[in-house]
Amino acid sequence: MMSRxxxxxxxxxxxxxxxxxxxxxxxxxxxxxxEFEQRIARRDFRGITKEVLPTPCMVVDIDLFQANIRHxxxxxxxxxxxxxxxxxxxxxxxxxxYQIAHGAIGLTCATIAEAELFSRAGIKGVxxxxxxxxxxxxxxxxxxxxxxxxxxxxxDDSLVVDWLEQAAAAYNPGYEKGRAKLRIAVSVFAGMxxxxxDGGKPAVELAQKIASSKRMQFEGFMAYSGAAxxxxxxxxxxxxxxxxxxxxxxxxxxxxxxxxxxxxxxxxSTGTYNIDHETGLTELEAGTYAFMDTEYFIIGGxxxxxxxxxxxxxxxTVLTTVDxxxxxxxxxxxxxxxxxxxxxxxxxxMPWLNVGQQGAEYGALRWKDGDKEPRVGDRFEIYCTNLDQxxxxxxxxxxxxxxxxxxxxxxxxxxxxAQR
Numbered sequence: 001m002m003s004r005x006x007x008x009x010x011x012x013x014x015x016x017x018x019x020x021x022x023x024x025x026x027x028x029x030x031x032x033x034x035e036f037e038q039r040i041a042r043r044d045f046r047g048i049t050k051e052v053l054p055t056p057c058m059v060v061d062i063d064l065f066q067a068n069i070r071h072x073x074x075x076x077x078x079x080x081x082x083x084x085x086x087x088x089x090x091x092x093x094x095x096x097x098y099q100i101a102h103g104a105i106g107l108t109c110a111t112i113a114e115a116e117l118f119s120r121a122g123i124k125g126v127x128x129x130x131x132x133x134x135x136x137x138x139x140x141x142x143x144x145x146x147x148x149x150x151x152x153x154x155x156d157d158s159l160v161v162d163w164l165e166q167a168a169a170a171y172n173p174g175y176e177k178g179r180a181k182l183r184i185a186v187s188v189f190a191g192m193x194x195x196x197x198d199g200g201k202p203a204v205e206l207a208q209k210i211a212s213s214k215r216m217q218f219e220g221f222m223a224y225s226g227a228a229x230x231x232x233x234x235x236x237x238x239x240x241x242x243x244x245x246x247x248x249x250x251x252x253x254x255x256x257x258x259x260x261x262x263x264x265x266x267x268x269s270t271g272t273y274n275i276d277h278e279t280g281l282t283e284l285e286a287g288t289y290a291f292m293d294t295e296y297f298i299i300g301g302x303x304x305x306x307x308x309x310x311x312x313x314x315x316x317t318v319l320t321t322v323d324x325x326x327x328x329x330x331x332x333x334x335x336x337x338x339x340x341x342x343x344x345x346x347x348x349x350m351p352w353l354n355v356g357q358q359g360a361e362y363g364a365l366r367w368k369d370g371d372k373e374p375r376v377g378d379r380f381e382i383y384c385t386n387l388d389q390x391x392x393x394x395x396x397x398x399x400x401x402x403x404x405x406x407x408x409x410x411x412x413x414x415x416x417x418a419q420r
Contacts (some may be wrong), residue, residue, distance in 0.1 A: 012013045012366050031396055040408050047406040050379070053398055056335045056363075058391070059381065060399045062406060064315035065290060066098075069235050071312070072273065073102040084108050084127060086152040086267065086287030089387040092397065093121045095290060107223050107268070108285040110388075117413055119148045122141040127266065128153040129222060129285070130195075131160050131187070138167050146180045147355040154222050155419070156187040161216075168215040181217045184210050185264060190223035191244035199223075199247020204254045211260055220264035221255075224247035224285060229269035230295065234302045238275050240245040269314070271299055291316035293387045304385050316397075317348055317381035318390065320363060322374050330356075331374045335363035335382060340390045348381040355382060 031052045035299070037050065050059065076083045085099050096107055096118055100219035106125020109115040115128045131154055132138045144151050145344045155161055164182060186207050189196030196204050205219065211218040225244040231237040245267065252262050268284040270277035270292075276284055288296055292314045300306035319341065324332030335341045335355075345355040352372060356364030365374055374380070384390040395414040399407035 003385070015111050026161070039284075040307065043407075044403050045407070049398060049403045050319060050398075052402070052407070053319060053405070055319050055379065056230060056333075056339045058394045058397050058411075059319050060291065060397045060409070061313075061315045061317075061399050062399050064313035065095075067124050068292070068315055069098055069102050072286065073104075073272060076277075076284060079274065081277040081281065082283035084125065084181060084283045084285055086110070086129075086285045087114055087118060089287040089391060090125055090290055090397075091117075091391055091412045092409045093118065093123075093413065094407075096121075096123055099290070104248060106284065112137050112144070113412070115151065115153075116140065116144055119144060119151055121413075121417050122149070124150040126151050127222075129183070129224065130185070131157060132153040132164070133157075133160055137168050139171070142167060142171065145182050145229065149180070149183075151185040151342060152185060152219055153180070154185045154187040154207070155210075156189075156195060158206055158209060160239070161206070161213075165213055165215060173228075181215060183200055183217050183219050185219045185222045185266065186210070186251070188221050188223040188248045190225040190248060191227050191240075196223065198391050200250045200254060203247070203251040204258060204260070208261055209253075209256065220262045220266065220282075221248050221251050222264075222285075223267040223281075224267045224269070226269065228297055229271035231271070232298065233300050233306045237271060237299070238278075241272050241275050241279050245279045245281070252280065268298055271309075274302060274311075288387055291387055292383075293390075294344055294383050294385045297346070297383070314348075314383050316384070316387070318345075319379060319381055322376055322378045322380070325374070325376050329368065329373075330364055330366050331376070331382070332366060333363040334360060336361045338393065339363075340384065340386075341382075343384040344385040346383045348383060350380070353380070 031047050083104045084106045085104050086108040087096055107118050107123055108125055109128045115126050119126045132141045141153055187196045188199045188203050197206055202360050207218050223245055228240040228244050231240045255262050265280055265282045266285055267281050268286055270286045270289040273284055273286050289312050292312045296309055296390045299309050301309045301311050303310055318335060320333045320335035322331045322333055336359050337357050338360045341355055341357050347353040352367050352369055354366045356366055358364050395411055397409040398405050
């Protein structure tokens, strides 16, 4: 039977014991935590390891992250499809620049705030995947389009096109004189009720309306299907992707017959990255591949494993500390609902531990085998369930090679406290 002490030592990849931390500090000078922020600001990461990080916090394994970026770059090149990765999963200019350096033609964004951040960081070819339907968003779209002529966005509604036309004419002389144009793609229904005009004639009629305006330029079609992306089993996922993108393909054919140029067919995902070059798309909006989360772990891959998706490495974890233990088979952590802890999260290297919730700042780890009990002060790394949600709860990534922190990347350009 493995002792608790040996267990903790042997599972060092998933947890570290505070006993070891203090033992180390008895023999060397402790890390000067009063200098923590100053060192990060001047990019002096000496002595900054996972052991001294505030928790809960997000940690990126730099080697696994870089492997994921390389794999995607190699795959899209081989398949002859462009990559415009979605930033909603990382919201990091540092990550985006690495993706661009490895061949991405631009970025895809979920909010106008994301589009503004990345465009103003000097990244070209930003595509916003929601239409502006408020005065605030319309004005921001007009402003960003003038500042960055490579910026694009989508619409699926003729009424929104009318609003854009009116706003551009009334408030923006550059659009009135034709010096600036709104670059717009039509969002086509691809199986998700939240978005998309019907494919075929309705989509082309909207495209023609956009193209007829002297203040707008029709770019092509976008069709995103998240349901297809998470369909389990590669063959099933491939079949569903072909089915739900039929409307987008029909739209392209009719547009070309009518004389409309179609510069892009955008969509796709991490789950369909090696399928979408067959579905009619010309570019991928995949995003989760950079880090990965547990929702994607279980969809299965082309390698025949229908239970695990082995194409990508799990490069991001949430580091948490056990800060309470009073009841059998449960410990309290600082990874609670404010940090978006979910029962579907997984503990790195320790599948017998189950993640739970106990409150805003209180999480839980539960287990059945009493010989493998975590202790107060132990630290664990958690694979989160949904990166789109979890990333939004943090202000920075601590970038690690092994236990050593080698960089810190802001999330959404935030410069707040080390932890919330």
